[in-house]
Amino acid sequence: MKKKILVVDDEPSISMLLEFNLKLVGYEVHCVYDGEAVFEATSTFRPDLIVLDLMLPKMDGIQVCRKLRSQNNMVPVLMLTAMQDLNDKIAGLDNGADDYMTKPFSPQELISRIQAILRRVQALPGDANPPAIEIGKITVLPAEREVLVNGNPVDLTPKEFELLLFLCKHRGKVLSRQQLLHGVWDYHFLGDTRIVDVHISHLRDKLETQARSPEYIITIRNVGYKLTEPAVKESLA
Structure with a gap:
């Protein structure tokens, strides 16, 4: 079964680029363009991971991440930030993001990050039923x-x-x-x-x-x- 990636970015050119490259390597992709749209998408599309831009209309990436975690939604989040926004990177992590990448980025590096996150989430240590x-x-x-x-x-x-x-x-x-x-x-x-x-x-x-x-x-x-x-x-x- 294909893993599902929700892309949240208000720049259509970036969303299209991500969607094309993610589909190319076998992911199912859904794009939304503002922060408020994330919550309907998580309930209907049920993503395995969210690629979340920091600067979004209606609700920014940090607010989205904070609200997801307050709802006990622990879907992995890879946040996209501007190169100079070091404080925003830390704020994203403080509010529950699992990882961040700075813009501009290569689609290949982003795919590698996504694969690493999903691999870690899915992996079970050692045996099928490891002890407590x-x-x-x-x-x-x-x-x-x-x-x-x-x-x-x-x-x-x-x-x-x-x-x-x-x-x-x-x-x-x-x-x-x-x-x-x-x-x-x-x-x-x-x-x-x-x-x-x-x-x-x-x-x-x-x-x-x-x-x-x-x-x-x-x-x-x-x-x-x-x-x-x-x-x-x-x-x-």
Whole structure:
């Protein structure tokens, strides 16, 4: 069955270019041209991924992403931003986008990013029915793609879940930001590691607030991060 991509961009030339190239590699594509149209499209077209421009009529990309996540719609979102809008990139991630690309971009790179995101969302670790992972008050259910804290479900975006699962697989090991980019996003992000820091911050907020315990995810200064149980004291340089 073809994967469905919803393209949201108010520039017809970009929408047509994306639609042509995505269909060429086998995706089913639907285009809408303003932010408000996204919500009807998600209920009728049911996309597997949304390519979402930041600057849109009626409702901008950040507002769209925020509303999707507030409705517990965790469809992966690849946000398109202008080259100079670094703050907008971070704002997009802060509001639930899984990845971003800057304009101008090559259709081939965008397709590679989409394939990487969908591959990560679909992938199951190891066996068909992998066991639950217990870390302190946190339970990760890989097959169900669910996370519980104190027995209560926690809403994570697809990318937040993948990041947590990757940290779980390497529990106790220090992982650099570049290792996390390569392991979770499936590509090297040209040295821009802020996407990792934003997702780590979101994970901490969601996990540690509910667990009422500090520092499941430890920052190792000038290196990266590691996942550990809060009862284990860390000595940081």
